[in-house]
Amino acid sequence: MLSVQRKQQILALLAAENQVMSRELSQRFGVSEDSIRRDLRELAAEGLLQRVHGGALPVSAAIAPFETRKNVQISSKQAIARKAVQLIQPGQVVILDGGTTTTELVRALPADLAFTVITHSPGIAVALVDFPQVEVIMLGGQLYRHSVVNVGATVLQAVALINADLFFMGVTGVHKTAGLTTGNYEEAGVKRALAARAAETVVMVSREKLNSASAFAIGDLSLASTLIVDGEPDSAMREALQQQQVALL
Structure with missing residues (x-):
């Protein structure tokens, strides 16, 4: 052959x-x-x-440039965002990751929902300017242009001072053995640190990210409290989530 x-x-x-x-x-x-x-x-x-x-x-399709990813699986991301917004309660402290799915989450927010957002994404912070009931805390650092988020030691120092109710995490891959992955080493470290400072971590996964992996591990599936997926995961993924006690929405 x-x-x-x-x-x-x-x-x-x-x-x-x-x-x-x-x-x-x-x-x-x-x-x-x-x-x-x-x-x-x-x-x-x-x-x-x-x-x-x-x-x-399988390699993740979610490692393309930010401008390209904005036009990938839009309806899937919007459906996930609508479900994610329902988890936010008034008065909570919520960490929002950067990325195209969390951008859709911001767009889906009710105008009268009052809560606090902590984010290391300049784009997310700017998008929240139009929501006067939302207090925004921005974590500064070195800008990682691919995902439009801040990374580095300054971010990690600030993260250590946070106690949040929810962390909405974006990933580029979710796999039963590789766990939660992303395409940048520094970004993986920030995501891991943010998850450690939240009572619950909610991972939002559009279809192209399921059963795929990227180069850098954020953590095992058990790092997530909840996985929001548009579509039906296969039986192997469902079993893995159940074993790790990860809720599936």
């Missing part, structure tokens, strides 16, 4: 099973694990999968 044919079959298996292991692929195709690892390296370089220890996972 030619390498190009083997790669096509690897991608087909990955789409069907949401995970492939190098050893199993080696046995399946009758080639060395070195050959399989080379195939995976080349597929990863083309952006077609995410390599992990021992194999590969």
Whole structure:
């Protein structure tokens, strides 16, 4: 079998099973694990999968530039936002992550809902200017342009002083074994720190992020209290969420 044919079959298996292991692929195709690892390296370089220890996972489609992501799965993000807004109670302290889904959450807010928002996203802070009942606390730091959020030591110092009711977290991938992931090391650290300072972490997941992974781990599925998903997760994902005691909306 030619390498190009083997790669096509690897991608087909990955789409069907949401995970492939190098050893199993080696046995399946009758080639060395070195050959399989080379195939995976080349597929990863083309952006077609995410390599992990021992194999590969589907790559997240949510790592495109911010302007591109604004036009991806808009109706899905809006449906998630409407459900998320229902979780916010008057007077609460709520951390809002950056990203296109949390932008839709802001747009879905009732005009008379009074609560406090803490955010490290300049875009989210500016969008809340039109909501006079919402007090906005902005966490400053170095701007990570891809996600339009602040990252770095200054953000982490400020996060340590917070006790919030809810944290609405954006991710680029949710996978039963890889957990919650994103595409930037510093951003993953900020998300992890914010989750540690909230009583509940709500992860909002549009369809293209399910059963996929990015390079940097935020944490296991258990980091989330609740997962809001537009659509039906497969049985394996449902079982993983149930085992980790993550509520599914």
